Each structure stands twice: as C-alpha cells, then as structure tokens.
Amino acid sequence: MTAFIPKALARAGRMVDAAHMKLKKANPALFGSPIRQNMVQLYRHDGDFDTVISIPHHLSFLAPDTNIDIIYGIRAFDRNGGLVAFRKHRVKHFETLQKPISELLGREPDEHGMFSITCHYSSPSGIDFLGTTSPQFMTIFMPRSDRGAPQITHSHKYMDQFPPLKSKFVRRSALVEGDRNLTGISYFIMNSSQVTASANLTLTGPSSSFSHLVKLNPHGAARVDFDAAGEGPFELACEWDRVVNHRKPIAFRRFSSGLVTAAHS
Amino acid sequence: MTQRRLLIPSLVALGQEAGFAMNAGVDLIRIRTFQDGALAAVTELKPDRIVRIWRSHWAQQLPATADEMNTVELVGGNIGEFEGELCFRNDDQQIAVLTGLVPLRDPNFKFSPILHQAHYNVLMPNCETYVVLVNLAGEGDKPARPNRLQVEIRNLAADVLAVTEIEASFNTTCLLPIGDVARRNGVAPEQGLSVRIRGGASQFAVFTVFRNLSSGALGIEHSLPPIYFTEAPFNPALRSCFQKAAFGDLKL
Numbered sequence: 235m236t237a238f239i240p241k242a243l244a245r246a247g248r249m250v251d252a253a254h255m256k257l258k259k260a261n262p263a264l265f266g267s268p269i270r271q272n273m274v275q276l277y278r279h280d281g282d283f284d285t286v287i288s289i290p291h292h293l294s295f296l297a298p299d300t301n302i303d304i305i306y307g308i309r310a311f312d313r314n315g316g317l318v319a320f321r322k323h324r325v326k327h328f329e330t331l332q333k334p335i336s337e338l339l340g341r342e343p344d345e346h347g348m349f350s351i352t353c354h355y356s357s358p359s360g361i362d363f364l365g366t367t368s369p370q371f372m373t374i375f376m377p378r379s380d381r382g383a384p385q386i387t388h389s390h391k392y393m394d395q396f397p398p399l400k401s402k403f404v405r406r407s408a409l410v411e412g413d414r415n416l417t418g419i420s421y422f423i424m425n426s427s428q429v430t431a432s433a434n435l436t437l438t439g440p441s442s443s444f445s446h447l448v449k450l451n452p453h454g455a456a457r458v459d460f461d462a463a464g465e466g467p468f469e470l471a472c473e474w475d476r477v478v479n480h481r482k483p484i485a486f487r488r489f490s491s492g493l494v495t496a497a498h499s
Numbered sequence: 500m501t502q503r504r505l506l507i508p509s510l511v512a513l514g515q516e517a518g519f520a521m522n523a524g525v526d527l528i529r530i531r532t533f534q535d536g537a538l539a540a541v542t543e544l545k546p547d548r549i550v551r552i553w554r555s556h557w558a559q560q561l562p563a564t565a566d567e568m569n570t571v572e573l574v575g576g577n578i579g580e581f582e583g584e585l586c587f588r589n590d591d592q593q594i595a596v597l598t599g600l601v602p603l604r605d606p607n608f609k610f611s612p613i614l615h616q617a618h619y620n621v622l623m624p625n626c627e628t629y630v631v632l633v634n635l636a637g638e639g640d641k642p643a644r645p646n647r648l649q650v651e652i653r654n655l656a657a658d659v660l661a662v663t664e665i666e667a668s669f670n671t672t673c674l675l676p677i678g679d680v681a682r683r684n685g686v687a688p689e690q691g692l693s694v695r696i697r698g699g700a701s702q703f704a705v706f707t708v709f710r711n712l713s714s715g716a717l718g719i720e721h722s723l724p725p726i727y728f729t730e731a732p733f734n735p736a737l738r739s740c741f742q743k744a745a746f747g748d749l750k751l
Contacts, residue, residue: 243612245651254579257648259691265631274511286621288618288619289618290618290693291657292616292728292729295614295695295725295745295746295747296725296729296731296741296744297564297744298727298744298745299624299744300584300746302616303514326657327657328653328657328693329655329656329657330653330655330691330693331655332618332619332655332691337745344614362729363737363740363741364729364731364737364741365729365730365731365734365737366729367728367729367730368727368728368729369728370723370727370728371704371721372618372720374619374621376621380625380713380714381534381711381714381716382711382714383626383709383710383711383714383715383716383717384621384626384718385617385709385718386707386718386719386720387720388548388720388721388723388727405696407512407598408521408522408581408582408584409584409597410520410521410522410549410550410551410584413588413592413593415591415592415593416593431552439681442607444523463562466643467520467549469522469549487592487593489591489592489593491590491591491592491680493591493592493714493716495592495594495595495596495717496718497594497596497597497719
C-alpha cells in the first residue's frame with residue numbers, strides 16, 4: 235500500500251502533464267508552445283572548475299526556415315537550495331548562448347549547486363510539426379589548471395513538478411569506476427525537488443564498501459568524496475528516500491597525474 | 500527483433516587506448532574489429548558480471564589504427580535498457596561516457612541523414628574540440644556509395660563563415676578537429692564557433708572530445724540528437740515535415 239500511493243500519484247502527475255501538453259499542442263497561441271521545461275544540471279565554481287553553459291537556439295536547426303527568438307531563463311541555486319539568481323537571455327535564430335555561469339547570472343554563484351533552464355518562444359507559428367520541444371543544453375566544466383581538459387555533461391532530468399512522496403529506492407550507476415592511477419572520486423548530487431530529500435551513496439569496491447548519507451535541502455546539492463584508489467572495479471549505488479527526478483550524481487575522478495575527469499553516473 | 504551494437508571509436512590519434520565496461524549479466528561478448536572499413540577480427544569473451552576490457556585485450560594481433568571501429572555484441576541476458584560505457588585511457592587519466600547501443604541494420608536499409616548541432620566547442624590556443632563520428636553501415640560488405648556530410652560553420656552571432664564537406668568512410672572512426680577545420684577554411688576559431696553537421700547514410704554514434712593540446716588531457720560526452728529536442732523524428736505524424744524542414748535544402 236505504501237508503494238502503491240506514490241506510484242498512483244506519480245501516474246496522476248504524468249496524466250496532468252500530458253493533458254497540459256495536449257492543450258498546448260491544440261492551441262499554442264492561447265496556451266503557449268508545448269515545451270518540456272526546467273532541465274537541471276550541476277555547476278561548479280570552486281578552486282578546480284568553473285562552469286560554462288552552452289545553449290543552442292534549437293529551433294534553428296530543427297526548423298531552419300522559421301525566425302523565432304527564444305527567451306531562455308537560467309535559475310541557479312546555492313548548495314543549500316537558496317536562489318542565487320534568475321536571469322533571462324534573448325537568443326536569435328542560429329545564435330548560440332555560451333558563457334560562464336557568473337556572466338549568465340550577473341553574479342557569482344556558490345562553490346557548487348544546481349541550475350535549471352527554461353525557455354519560451356517569441357512566436358508559436360511555423361513549428362507545429364515539432365510537437366513537444368525541449369531546451370537541451372551542455373554544461374562545460376572548465377578546469378582552473380593549465381593541464382586539465384574541459385569536462386562536459388549534457389542536460390539531465392527535469393525539475394520535479396510535484397513534491398515526490400516518501401518511497402525508498404536504489405539507483406545503481408552503470409559506470410564502472412577504477413584505473414591504475416585513480417586516487418579518488420568526488421560525487422556531486424542534486425535534489426531536483428521542492429522538498430527535503432536524503433540519499434545514501436555507497437561505493438563498493440573489490441574488498442570494501444563505503445557509505446555517505448547526505449540530506450539535501452529543496453533544490454540543494456552536496457559533494458561526497460570517496461578515497462577510491464586503483465583499478466577497482468567500483469560501483470556506485472544511491473539509495474533515495476524519495477522518488478526524485480534527477481538520480482544521476484556527477485562523478486569527478488582524480489588521478490595521480492593531478493588530472494580530473496568527469497561523467498554523469 | 501533488431502540486434503544492437505555498442506560502437507567504440509578509436510582515439511589512437513589522440514594517444515588513447517579504447518575500451519568498454521559493463522555491469523550486466525550476459526552469456527557472451529562478441530567484439531568485431533573493423534579497420535579501413537572492413538572486418539579485420541572477431542573476438543569472443545565469456546565475461547564476469549562486471550567487466551572492463553581494453554583494446555590491448557582483444558584483436559591483439561592487430562595494432563589499433565586511427566580509423567578503427569569496434570562493435571560490441573552482447574549475447575544472452577536481459578539488456579533491454581542497457582547503457583554501455585566507453586572508456587579511453589593513457590598514462591595520466593581515464594575518461595568514460597555512458598551511451599546507448601545502436602541498431603544493426605539490414606544491408607538494404609535506407610538510412611536517414613543525421614543532424615548534429617555542435618554548438619559546444621571550446622576553441623582556445625591550448626584546447627581543440629573534436630567531433631568524433633563513428634558509423635556502422637553493416638557487418639557484411641561495405642556499400643559502394645560515399646558517406647558524405649555537410650559542415651556549416653557559424654560564429655555565435657549566427658553568421659555563416661564557411662560551408663564545407665567531409666567524407667566519413669563506412670565502418671570507421673572519423674575525427675573532425677573543429678579548430679583545424681575552421682582554420683583550413685579561413686575562419687579564426689578563437690572567436691567561438693557553432694557547427695551544423697548534416698548528411699551521411701549510415702548508423703552513426705557522435706561524441707565530442709575536448710583536448711588540452713599541452714598535456715593531452717581529454718574530456719568526452721555523447722551528442723544530443725534531435726530526438727532530445729523534439730518528438731518529431733519518432734512521431735509518424737510529424738516525421739516527414741521535420742525531415743523536409745531540417746534537410747530539404749541539403750545537397751551533397
């Protein structure tokens with residue numbers, strides 16, 4: 235019964251969302267274009283990395299014969315879930331918006347946190363054939379070190395529309411970690427919901443396993459460092475106490491060379 | 500049911516050994532190694548549940564080449580929503596990316612052109628951005644027709660600065676260094692560039708690799724094809740209009 239209620243509510247939420255999109259598709263001039271909004275990702279603005287966000291004018295390459303401005307909204311939170319800033323940027327046909335996050339926000343963000351991207355179109359005309367669209371983007375982690383290479387991850391899940399109810403579940407990463415020169419892994423985990431959530435990260439290696447429990451404020455983020463060294467293999471499992479949308483911590487691996495590489499888990 | 504393959508590009512040209520990792524129970528892993536577009540070796544492995552396998556562990560009689568492409572076939576087990584991990588290493592670091600398996604098409608399959616919007620380039624004196632195009636036309640004989648793609652280079656303010664064409668041979672890895680291609684076409688890369696790549700007639704997997712030219716350090720991510728931005732490619736009612744809009748002007 236305890237598992238049934240969250241599933242039923244999740245299904246009801248999806249039905250409401252589908253009905254909303256159907257209305258938008260039927261009459262975008264009245265209800266607005268059908269756009270899946272609020273995709274989230276991690277930013278870092280610390281001693282190791284800064285963050286550049288790269289957003290394409292996606293209607294340009296999907297519907298090149300149109301000429302619609304896209305107004306992007308960028309909302310960033312600090313690690314405790316407090317709003318850092320919300321700024322809008324108008325992007326014209328075939329332009330690209332690619333700037334450091336501090337420039338896009340008009341202020342310095344926290345050392346790390348979550349941000350989200352929304353958009354709306356200056357006109358709904360001529361893009362009916364695209365159906366539902368989504369403002370995808372790329373996040374580039376620019377190394378402070380001269381020796382490092384930029385790391386990159388694509389936009390992920392949407393911010394939760396409805397508060398996820400309590401229901402424990404475990405997500406196991408498909409990434410198998412380990413390298414002869416690996417000295418450690420830092421995972422950055424985000425709470426895409428508007429309620430407090432807890433996550434227990436467990437990294438299991440060939441001889442031992444380590445766990446860290448983190449409590450995340452609404453829209454908060456946390457960094458968890460593991461002393462995972464050597465070939466492994468190491469597997470990450472993340473046990474949430476709520477069915478949040480975003481379930482993929484971002485891994486930053488540290489190597490004895492001093493280099494750091496990243497991937498979503 | 501359509502068979503699926505994990506495509507592994509070669510980054511030998513960037514000093515990296517390719518590999519893959521997986522955490523799934525399967526009965527057999529079959530790796531096919533293509534060089535110069537032709538099947539050069541087949542390796543079969545009976546894996547543990549968690550495996551990480553490097554290029555030096557298969558087709559050991561063949562030195563890895565820059566145009567090499569490997570396919571991974573998983574036999575047995577439940578791999579419905581399986582994501583494969585591609586990994587690359589040198590003595591200083593390892594990079595990895597999770598990516599889906601691509602369908603293996605029949606010899607007469609009519610491929611749609613691909614559309615890759617490479618808007619996320621980092622082009623600085625010490626950094627190059629590579630678009631990595633790996634493609635699988637099939638595991639039999641190579642098609643005779645060419646596999647051509649148009650490359651359109653714009654600045655971030657949308658001005659078209661150059662349009663050129665490339666050929667990505669079937670069943671190979673093709674590295675496209677954006678800064679280098681721009682310079683060869685009289686365009687200064689440091690101003691910031693966005694690149695639209697369209698065309699081809701094969702099953703592609705596209706990645707972006709950033710490279711620090713001083714240290715050789717890399718970063719990698721898979722591309723976001725149009726289905727991430729619009730439902731149109733997989734919606735039968737919308738697909739033909741989308742194809743006409745996105746590719747109607749494309750002449751190769």
